[in-house]
Amino acid sequence: DCPTSARCDMWGEKRRLRWQGGGPARAVAGHSWLFRGPCLSLQPLECDQGACPSSLIPVLQSTLFNALCSNSKAQAANFPFCTIEPNVGVVAVPDPRLDILVSMSKSEKTVPTSIEFVDIAGLVKGASKGEGLGNKFLATIRECDSLVQVVRCFENDDVIHVDGRVNPVEDIDTINFELALADIGQVEKRLERLKKGRAKTAEEIKTQEAETGVLQRLMAAMETGLPARSVLLTPEEAELVRGLCLLTMKPLTYAANVGEADLADKGASNPHVQALQAKAAEEGCGVVLVSAQVEAELTDLDAAEAAEYLADLGASEGGLKSLVRTTYSQLGLLTYFTTGEKESRAWTIREGMTAPQAAGVIHTDFEKGFIRAETVAYKDFVAVGGLAAAKEKGLTRLEGKDYVVKEGDIMLFRFNV
Missing domain, CATH: 3.10.20.30 (Beta-grasp domain)
Known part of the structure; x- marks a missing residue:
């Protein structure tokens, strides 16, 4: 009998071991693992190679990504760099208004608006210097408009953490430090080029001086530990540095990955969530509570079963819906509608x-x-x-x-x- 609500898949003597967070259990190449029994909830006892490579393990973010993009199959495993190539998924933005318009207009077709999400590799200390998958990792996120950091806020000895402890504030400080170092390097290079600039006309000289001033303000903030987004820029000033694609200038949301017991009180009794929310408030960032375990289960349920499951947990909806809406809002996006018998459609525009x-x-x-x-x-x-x-x-x-x-x-x- 499976001791948890998770299912156990077995075919004769061949067992498919599954992690409680979802996705097949895998070991690092060259490492041998011993497992307890057939159930999804039973975890590795030991590794014959000792400690595995260090990184902030991407199993949770890939599990959430798979739940977010239910037709995607990003590898979700509890070891570093299981996600090497970025996985891309297009996610519909949940909007009950569209369903009402479809009903009122008796539309034949429904077309929601959407956001593209990218699941990328885990981050190691030194990524800003190219360590681990640093250069590839940073290049990928420079192309994105907004960032979501999946932060562990639950205790479970069977889900490894490189530092052997759960501390969401230290985890995000590690990531943000690497992003800031990468940005500082970008700004320094740009300032050096501007010093050697070939501006000739009065207009070119004026633009170069304005850009230099903005870069110096950004550098001053980042050197004190503040993200570039903390510097208030006019639209004209922001345009001057837009080409640098600074990582710490992008809108940021923290997805607090919690256990199912935290969903009912929205993390009020979870000290890790409280610490994360305090940190996010200082930075002016949003926090959304999600449970990778719950979201993975929801992907296998129909709408009625999902609603019943969430009600049993004391939650009104899955955290991923809230995450999508929060991301949409942070990007400064609005929705307008067109509706008729042929179709009702949501369109995305900027404020x-x-x-x-x-x-x-x-x-x-x-x-x-x-x-x-x-x-x-x-x-x-x-x-x-x-x-x-x-x-x-x-x-x-x-x-x-x-x-x-x-x-x-x-x-x-x-x-x-």
Whole structure:
């Protein structure tokens, strides 16, 4: 009998050992492991090679990635560098408003908006100098718009930690230190190039001096341990250094990986979560509670079973849904809708986009030939029962080129090309 709620897969004498966090159990090449029995919850007793290579083990982040992108198969194993090549998955942004629009418009098709997530290799100390998979790791995350750090906030002697202890604050300090060192190196190189710059015209000299000033401010902050995002920059100043793709300037969210018992009280009784939340508050970053173990289980359940399982744990929804929404918000993104019998669709735009720019997300011709937009707020649309009723009650508006689209607007564009 399996002592946990996890399932045990066996075919005759051949046993498929599975970790409680999900994914097949694997050992480092050249290492032999002894296991207790057939159950998923039973872990390795010893390794004949002694201590395994050191890194912040990526098993938890890959387990969460697989749950996040349920059709992905990123390797999730409790040893360093099991994820070498980055795994990419496209995740729909959960939005109950879209389901309501589909029901009201009797739409044949539903198209949610989405975010692309990338699961990358574990990080070792010295990554900023190229140790481990440092150079490859850093190059991959420079291409991303936002970062999520999966941080261990649970106790389990069978899930190894390179330092033999659970301390989420020290873990994120290790990662952030390497990211900061990499950024400092980037800024130093850029400042050196600017000193040797070939600016000739007055405009070029002015731009070079402005960029130098911004870089010096960023360097001063990072040398005191602050991330680049802590320096307030104008849009013009941010544009000057955008090409450097500084890692500590990217929005950051901490995913606190907790045990299932912590979901009911949202980590209030977990000292690791409390320490992480305090650290994140100092940095101005968000914290989302997730449980890799629970999320892995949810992928095998239908909607009704998942809801019942979460209710038994005292949770209203899985933490990954909250993580997706938080990431979406931190990127400064908004959603507007188009709806009709053919389809209801959510569209992603950046905060501050005007109606023509929002139309251009659908097709560039919409932006080039924009005439005006007919729009109604989502709440008004739902309250009165649809577009026709909204028109009768004077709740729809005709907006021109200067209109800044708001969160939840339902749009109909008129254009001519």
